[in-house]
Amino acid sequence: MSQPPRQLKLGVFFTRFGHHQSAWRQPEAPHAGNPDFAYWAKLALLAEQAKFDTVFIADFVGRSPKALHKQARSDKRYDFEPITFMSALAAITSRIGLVATVNTNFNEPYNVARKFASLDHISGGRAAWNVVSSLQDSAARSFGLDDTLSHAERYERAGEFLDLTRKLWDSWDDGAFDNANPATGQFFDPASAHPVDHTGKYFRSDSLLDVARPLQGYPVLVQAGNSDTGREFAAQYAEMTYASAQRLDVAQEYYRDVKSRLAKYGRAPEDIVITPGLSPIIGRTEEEAREKLQRLQDAVDFSNGVQLGGVDLSAYPLDGPVPDLPETENGKGRLQQLLDRARRDNLTIRQAVLQFSVFRGHNLVVGTASQVADVIEEWFNNEAADGFNLIPPQIPTGFEDFVRDVVPELQRRGLFRTEYTGTTLREHLGLRRPHSQHRLPQLRAA
Ligand SMILES: Cc1cc2nc3c(=O)[nH]c(=O)nc-3n(C[C@H](O)[C@H](O)[C@H](O)COP(=O)(O)O)c2cc1C
DSSP: OOOOOOOOEEEEEOOSSOSSTTGGGSTTSOOOSSOOHHHHHHHHHHHHHTTOSEEEEOOOOOOOSSOHHHHTTOOOSOSOOHHHHHHHHHHHOSSSEEEEEEETTSSOHHHHHHHHHHHHHHTTSOEEEEEEOOOOHHHHHHTTOOSOOOHHHHHHHHHHHHHHHHHHHTTBOTTTTTTOBTTTTBOSOGGGBOOEEEEOSSOEEEEOOSSOOOTTSSOEEEEOOOSHHHHHHHHHHOSEEOOOOSSHHHHHHHHHHHHHHGGGGTOOGGGSEEOOEEEEEEOSSHHHHHHHHHHHHHTOOOTTOOEETTEEOTTSOTTSBOOOOOOOSSOHHHHHHHHHHHHHTTOBHHHHIIIIITTTTOEEEEEOHHHHHHHHHHHHHTTSOSEEEEOOSSTTHHHHHIIIIIHHHHHHTTOSOSSOOOSSHHHHHTOOOOOOTTTHHHHHHO
16 A cells, blocks of 8 residues: 655644744734733634644743843743643644643642643543753742752653653553443443552652543653753654754754664654744745844844843843853753854854844744745755744734745645544654553563
8 A cells, every 4th residue: 555645744832922032012913911812712723724733832930030120021921821721722622732831840740640631631632741841940949949950860850750650641541431330330440450659769659540541542742852861852752852953954963863763762763753943934025024034133122131042141242252151951952053053154142142042043934935835845855854843933923924825835735734634633643642551561462
């Protein structure tokens, strides 16, 4: 039988105003004020109408009470707690995958396992978890933590966190509650329960989950690390990654490297879907697109000093070269990309901020719908991407442009679906449904 043609996977990363830092100040921006679910619901429905695989929101939990005059100049992160939000979206959508971010440093596996199991049932098998372990000082303090973990320890803790959540999801067989018998009074067969007895470096649990095994077995596991440790973590656990690369060769290096690491964990290259970020600015002409970009860049606010890769560079001249930056515990991989690029192109701090920081290392494509589709096609066909995580610089307008102009172009080229063929997110992404760990020995023996 001939294989169906490989098709793009598309997700959209929503923020209220868009990802460019001056998007909220443009005349076409939506109103500020309290987060308005109706506004977000409309965006999610538009994404589903366009047959996207996923909608996604980030979560940088916690907020520093310091330097409020600086914080007061940024629109970022006054929206919804992700699981609550995705549960609400689950009720008004029917096909699109729902990616909620949860940080492993500020949660217990049991809580997270039951929330995602619930979201997966509520949504009919459309839940995904963006597993993050970044640790800002302000976040740690919000939770009363003084001792912050090192980069390696955070990934180690995240690994144990996932091992335990997977055990908890497997603590019930699929369909464990399907044979309740009112006549005999037996609600479930005790043989379908697999108590968890976990004692590790970071967690202990002696329990059974109180929600049935997720419809998808496990929610789809998503990850976005770029460092060596992050890539190894992705190879071991992730089923979709949010890569970041501004050039084809950088994206290819990541793609080939991560896919080649999977074999060590008994996994095949197609067990992970790699979706680099894509920030398109679309115009009817290339010139119009460039003008849109210029308008956004002209409004970038340098009045409060600048940061690159999380390092405060206010003491350096804005139009001088990028100095050597110390290694930080956050975002090691992306910081290196930034420095490589700044050195190669002799960038000043201002240029580096405008080119890199504003788009956070993602691929900025400025042009017509067909030029954007060309870049997508090139990356997709050349081992750089299985799809894209769309990071619209302006929302809703930039996302509406993409749906109206780029999606039909991709469909015309046969690169993207015109209709969903499955119902669960795993089916959309072409990912296997994981067997319970308790079934594996029988399956191997068969
Ligand atoms: C598209 C994208 C989305 C991300 N979303 C979040 C998020 O919601 N919360 C968070 O704490 N970190 C988020 N991160 C950061 C990653 O989880 C990770 O900490 C970062 O890429 C650095 O990983 P590394 O140290 O392995 O390079 C995101 C990264 C990318 C590229």
